[in-house]
Amino acid sequence: MEQGVYDDWKIARLNPVFKKDVETEIGNYRPISLLSILCKILESCVADALTKHVLLDNRLVTNNQWAYRKRYSTELLLAHLTETWRRAIDSKQVVGVVFIDFQKAFDSVSHTILIHKLKHYFRIDGYLLDWLKDYLSNRKQFTVMNGKKQVTYGIPQGLVLGPTLFNLYTSDLPDSVTSGEVYMYADDTTIYCMGSTIDDVTTLLNDALNELLLWCTENSLFSHLKKCEAMVLFGGSFIGPLKSQRLGDQNIDWMTHSRLLGVTIDNKLTWSRHILEVKKAFANK
Numbered sequence: 001m002e003q004g005v006y007d008d009w010k011i012a013r014l015n016p017v018f019k020k021d022v023e024t025e026i027g028n029y030r031p032i033s034l035l036s037i038l039c040k041i042l043e044s045c046v047a048d049a050l051t052k053h054v055l056l057d058n059r060l061v062t063n064n065q066w067a068y069r070k071r072y073s074t075e076l077l078l079a080h081l082t083e084t085w086r087r088a089i090d091s092k093q094v095v096g097v098v099f100i101d102f103q104k105a106f107d108s109v110s111h112t113i114l115i116h117k118l119k120h121y122f123r124i125d126g127y128l129l130d131w132l133k134d135y136l137s138n139r140k141q142f143t144v145m146n147g148k149k150q151v152t153y154g155i156p157q158g159l160v161l162g163p164t165l166f167n168l169y170t171s172d173l174p175d176s177v178t179s180g181e182v183y184m185y186a187d188d189t190t191i192y193c194m195g196s197t198i199d200d201v202t203t204l205l206n207d208a209l210n211e212l213l214l215w216c217t218e219n220s221l222f223s224h225l226k227k228c229e230a231m232v233l234f235g236g237s238f239i240g241p242l243k244s245q246r247l248g249d250q251n252i253d254w255m256t257h258s259r260l261l262g263v264t265i266d267n268k269l270t271w272s273r274h275i276l277e278v279k280k281a282f283a284n285k
Contacts, residue, residue, distance in 0.1 A: 034158060043160035046131070050164055054122050061167065064174035067186035068163040074261045077185055081192075081260070085233050086269055088194050094234045096180075096201035097192040098209065098245060099258055101227035105187035106166055107154035110220045111136045114155075114169050122168060135161070153220075169219070176215040180208035185261060198232060202243035205230065209247045225250045229258045233267050 035043070054060040055069075066072040085095045102108075115133055118124045124132070139156060155162045155169075166186065173189070174182040180193040191212065193204035216222050230245045230252045232238070245252040257266040257273050264274040 035160070040160050046128075047161045047164045049128070050124070050161075050168070053124070054168065058123070060122050061171045062174045064182055065167050065171060065184045067184065068167055074185055077183060078261045078263055081183060081190060082265065082269060085192070089233060089235045089269065092235065093194050093196060094198050094201045094232060095192055095194050096198075096205045096230070096232050097190060097258075098205055098230045098252060099228060099260065100189040100191065100212070101224045102187040102189065103222050103224040104154075105221060106157055106162065108221050109155045109166065109169050110153060113219055114165060117168060117172070121172065132165075170221075173212075173215055173219075177208050177211045179204050179211060182208075182212075188261065190260065198234065198238055199243065201232065202245065205245055206243070209245060209252075213248055223247055225252065228252045229255045231255050231258050231267055233269060235268070 066074075066077045085097075088095050114136070115129070118132060119129060136155075155165050163186070170184060170187075173184065177191060180191045183190050191205070191208050193201050193208060195201040195204060212223075225247060228247065231254065232242065242254050245254070257264055259265075264277055265271070266273050
């Protein structure tokens, strides 16, 4: 352990508040699986076979999940969403958006649920299903501080096959939310609804959040509520409080601007705030 980190731990033993902060920071670190070249080649072959089966041959996955797919990128998804919203605003419609941040999404994937989906949703069986079961079971991860730990939940990060399995695990989420449109880039999830009035849109958003909560409960994947944000995009002015958006028993904060796939957007789609942030970033270099 480096001297500075060691000194911090000595202080933490004497200061409970500092100790809590240090433990929280350490909890943000996740183990990364380091694979040999042969393992990476094998996983690439399996990932290609899964992609061919579920995406190319049978089209069993949603088109609303854009991550880890050829010819799908953050730029294209950003352009698709903002152009859809701009057209709605130009047509005098109101757009309500909720930006969802899942808490430790990859680490929370249930192996039992994943295997069930692979078998029943994607029609994967036989030797391939048995291989995937063995692939997920009895893994061991360790850190210098805590020793070895058997992994019974989650998709280990750093694997070639991990992103493909996560896409399959969450593929049914967009169709599970019928009150709004759901688009995902890995675990970055955007839900939006459109309507003629703000009241209509905020009601639809709450319905969509209830459907999202039900899916999360059934799939053991939960939102990081402090990082979730809601926004109304419209061309006119609005006087009066916005209807509360609730996910479970907690409110989601209304914002006038938010981050979407690394870009700051505001409720008028003017891009002025994003341009200002880019200028500040250049000035600080």
